[in-house]
Amino acid sequence: MISRQSYIELLQTAVRRNLVVALIGPRQSGKTTLARQFLASDSPLYFDLEDPVVASAFENPMSSLAPLRGLVVIDEAQRCPEIFPVLRVLADREDIPARFLILGSASPELSRQASESLAGRVEIIEMGGFHLEEVGSEKSHCLWLRGGFPRSFLAESELDSMEWRKQFVRTFLERDLAQLGFRMSPQVMGRFWTMLSHYHGQIWNSSEIAASMGISHQSARNYLDALEQTFMVRRLLPWFVNVGKRLVKSPKVFFRDSGIFHVLQAIGSEQALIAHPKLGASWEGFALEQILANLRGDEAYFYAIHGGSDLDLYLPHRRLGMEIKRRDAPRKTRSMEIAMQDLGLEELLVVYPGSRCYELAPRIRVIPLAEIVSKLGLKEE
Numbered sequence: 562m563i564s565r566q567s568y569i570e571l572l573q574t575a576v577r578r579n580l581v582v583a584l585i586g587p588r589q590s591g592k593t594t595l596a597r598q599f600l601a602s603d604s605p606l607y608f609d610l611e612d613p614v615v616a617s618a619f620e621n622p623m624s625s626l627a628p629l630r631g632l633v634v635i636d637e638a639q640r641c642p643e644i645f646p647v648l649r650v651l652a653d654r655e656d657i658p659a660r661f662l663i664l665g666s667a668s669p670e671l672s673r674q675a676s677e678s679l680a681g682r683v684e685i686i687e688m689g690g691f692h693l694e695e696v697g698s699e700k701s702h703c704l705w706l707r708g709g710f711p712r713s714f715l716a717e718s719e720l721d722s723m724e725w726r727k728q729f730v731r732t733f734l735e736r737d738l739a740q741l742g743f744r745m746s747p748q749v750m751g752r753f754w755t756m757l758s759h760y761h762g763q764i765w766n767s768s769e770i771a772a773s774m775g776i777s778h779q780s781a782r783n784y785l786d787a788l789e790q791t792f793m794v795r796r797l798l799p800w801f802v803n804v805g806k807r808l809v810k811s812p813k814v815f816f817r818d819s820g821i822f823h824v825l826q827a828i829g830s831e832q833a834l835i836a837h838p839k840l841g842a843s844w845e846g847f848a849l850e851q852i853l854a855n856l857r858g859d860e861a862y863f864y865a866i867h868g869g870s871d872l873d874l875y876l877p878h879r880r881l882g883m884e885i886k887r888r889d890a891p892r893k894t895r896s897m898e899i900a901m902q903d904l905g906l907e908e909l910l911v912v913y914p915g916s917r918c919y920e921l922a923p924r925i926r927v928i929p930l931a932e933i934v935s936k937l938g939l940k941e942e
Contacts, residue, residue: 563695563711568595571686572662576632579684580652581661583638583675586688587792587818588737589729591711592664593636595688599662600634610637622647630658638663639671639741645678652682666741667790689792690714690818692854698931701914705847706831708820719830726824730754733791743787749776753784757794757814758825762842764865765796765814785814792817797849800862800875802903809865819847844887848912848930849874852883864904870896872904880907888913893921901925 572595575582584592593609600607606629608615618625622644626633638644648661665671675683690709693701707713707722710729716722734747734754756770771781788794796812816822822843828834834843852874853861859878865871874883882900884891891911901909901924911927919927 563691563715565591565595565691565695567694568686568688569598572599575684575686576660576662579660579682580657581648581663581679581683583663583665583679583683583685584688585665585667585671585685587690587710588666588733589710589712590688590690590792592688594711596634596636596662596664600632604634606631607634608636610635610640616640619644623650626651626659626661632660632662634662634664636664638665639667642671645675649678649682652679666737667792687792689850689854693851693931694855701931702831705819705844706823706828706834708818708823710818710820713820722820723824723829726820730821730824733793738787738791741791743791745784745787749774750784750787753781754788754793755825757785757788758816758822759839760814761816761822761839762813762845764809764811766811793821795850795853797861797863800864800877800904802864806869806903807867809867809871813863815846815849817850819843819850822846841887844914845873845885848885848914851930852912852933864900866899870899870903872896872900872909875904880905882906882909884909884911886911886913889915891921891927893925897921897925 572582572584584596586592608619610616610619619641622641626644626647635644651659651661675685691704691711691714692709693704696704696714704714706719707716708726710726713722713725716725734751738745738747738750752774753770756773760766760770765785767778767781771778774781785794785796789796793816795815795817797815798812799809801808801810823834826837826839828837834840837843859876862875862877863871863873864875872882873885882904884897891913897909900906907924909925910933911921911925912930912933913927914930916929918929918932921927
């Protein structure tokens with residue numbers, strides 16, 4: 562088993578300082594396994610709402626939860642939205658006999674209830690698949706190819722990993738979306754998801770995608786919203802600054818798991834990946850997710866000028882910029898100099914898959930992806 566110590570520490574801290582903690586993330590990302598390290602699955606304080614018997618008992622959630630003492634874990638919480646007003650009442654008790662850890666995949670109802678019923682009472686921790694710091698830099702190529710979902714990454718062979726991801730996509734379309742409250746045609750969503758994979762790492766253009774599929778702009782936005790809310794894709798927003806230039810104002814779209822991106826592009830081996838025209842975009846998206854997984858709430862943007870320079874990642878409160886390059890030896894570009902000047906960067910880091918750090922120019926440095934977390938101290942203090 563791969564240790565997920567960073568999430569364990571986050572949960573320990575969150576449970577200590579909050580009465581309600583929500584651990585959310587995509588299906589099959591390891592939320593239940595992590596929670597069981599806090600509480601045995603056969604404990605009377607562990608409730609899996611996918612179990613029909615447990616779900617039946619939670620038809621009266623106040624009666625089920627009010628007498629409990631200690632840490633209570635409620636898995637698949639989105640299946641019982643009635644518990645959220647009850648948790649608000651229980652969290653306001655003076656004697657604090659119990660704390661609650663709720664697990665859930667994203668859904669419109671879960672997000673609404675958490676923000677409305679538990680406003681000011683809940684700490685939300687977002688959990689994804691394995692990331693580079695957990696598996697080790699020596700497994701970076703495997704993580705990139707297979708993605709971070711535990712069963713995909715730990716599969717015995719590339720064929721087994723690919724088959725698991727194919728079944729994950731099928732189940733997501735045919736069952737998970739409906740269970741999470743998204744009323745969409747699996748066939749149309751499947752077509753949209755596959756088409757979106759061709760725009761991985763590019764500026765979102767709803768008109769172009771909608772026209773290609775013969776659907777409305779609003780439908781295209783709704784499909785993208787659903788994939789974003791279920792942690793399948795990420796919208797990276799542009800940074801606006803008054804520099805007297807025509808700035809890009811539409812977001813970029815990235816697949817959050819490189820393995821899912823690869824299965825939708827029919828990339829089943831490292832050899833196929835190396836020869837694929839989306840090789841650079843695939844590695845950029847993979848590196849971006851490894852960096853963002855360690856930011857712990859820091860706001861991140863990209864910066865781009867129409868017909869001009871751009872910057873892959875900008876962290877405004879650090880005055881830090883990053884360029885992500887899949888090259889053996891990245892070089893300084895005019896675009897980097899413009900971004901340094903426009904944004905007043907204190908430092909610009911060029912992230913690449915190599916193993917050596919070196920300077921390109923004053924305040925512009927090349928750094929391996931495997932070292933960026935420890936070098937920059939991106940982890941939460």
